[in-house]
Amino acid sequence: MNRYDGVKVLLTGAASGIGRATAIRLASEGAAVYGVDLSEAGLAETAAAITGPGTIATRVADVADEPAVIAAVRDAAETLGGIDVLVNVAGVHRTTPLASLTVDDLMRLFRVNVVGTALFCREAAGHLPDGTGAIVNVASLSAVQGNPYMSAYSASKGAVISFSLSLAAELSPRRIRVLSISPGSVDTPLTRAPDMFPDGVDASYFGRLYAPFGVGAADQIAAVIAYAGSSDAAYQTGVDLRVDGGSHM
Template identity: 45%
Template sequence: MNGRYEGRVALVTGAASGLGRATARRLAAEGARVACLDLLADDADLGPAGLAIAVDVRDEAGIAEAVDRAVDWGGGIDLVVTAAGVASFGHTTDVALAEWDRLLAVNLTGTFLTARAALPHLSARRGALVTVASLAGVRGYRYSAAYSAAKGGVVALTRALAVEYALTGVRVTCVCPGSIDTALTRNLTPVPGADPRLLAHGRALVDPPVSQPEEIAAAVAYLGSPEARFATGAVLRMDGGAGV
């Protein structure tokens, strides 16, 4: 690992597991001090290089307080990664309104609340914001009306913020993974009566067809680093060719 994050402070949501955890570890390995936000703060602990904060990204006041704590701890913030997310899939006619609301609240509203609280601090240090969307947010995806709507919203939010904050020096980018080998994806409930033709749609072209969280974390670390100076408003698909 190089030291491109030496002296920098990062904040990662969803840092207790999956991509968030892999990203927090990658940034710490490259020299960053990392504020790790998650409902399960104990699982997000990175030791001396980190600050674990228990918070629900849907909690407006809680997120604002968590960001302030991270700023007080680190002296500022150079990078924010919004990796907190939830998923479920099913026939649109079977999706309860409560489940629709949950997916939008965590994936989209949580991203917005985190970004809104952090952007003044990122502006002060000409930092970077990397959001996490999904392949489902940039193309049609099977049995995913609620999830696709939420992640598509994250993509649109990313582009809007990239324009709005360009003159402050803040870069805003988005990574859109395909399938990742995480507990979240392994524990998804199969869709009853799913059509095999739709399940075959959009499979990755590479072998193995599922990525590891560390592979996506490497892309996040690049997008948040000074090496990606010329990238803002960019949406990077990491889907193994599934979206081609």
């Protein structure tokens, strides 16, 4: 008996990094996954990596595009025959010194990280079963640990934690659980991006990003997401789970 046998999961950000690792982990435990992402090629790579016993269906959509989200959630519910668990992983990062922070940077971070998460929660909540439904939103350790040049990203992830906390209270009468997950520094395409450390910034400030346990792997975060969405976490809601290799001790 697998922990996710018969469980239908709607997952954003499934084309790369933590989202791909989550799709693989959940399908390995029996889940029927519906993966959404901007990247068609990345979704195809994720689907190719899934060997069962679970399954994956995919859809290209921008999580910040309201009509696209409404259509994606409707199709996910039809394709899977319902939605038991929503996992919001899609996100964008930007490292920007304050002096060069633009309105465009702020809007992009908040549109994807906050608006995208909120839209999927709004659209999926009505499908989640009372008593067993769950939402897992990926935030970041940056929300609760000051990291230089990440003020806008950190603020967007702080909003994800606050949104999740209030949503947990709102959905508690239905016994639907809402958790956020805050990874520390994880080796993915996001952290390998060339603009992760912009020219001219003092790289020594970034020392605090590195955890006593080293840089995390995407499958280590996926393992905690899988736990949070499962009945193993049945008595946890309205909480942020840090998965940071001891960065914040």
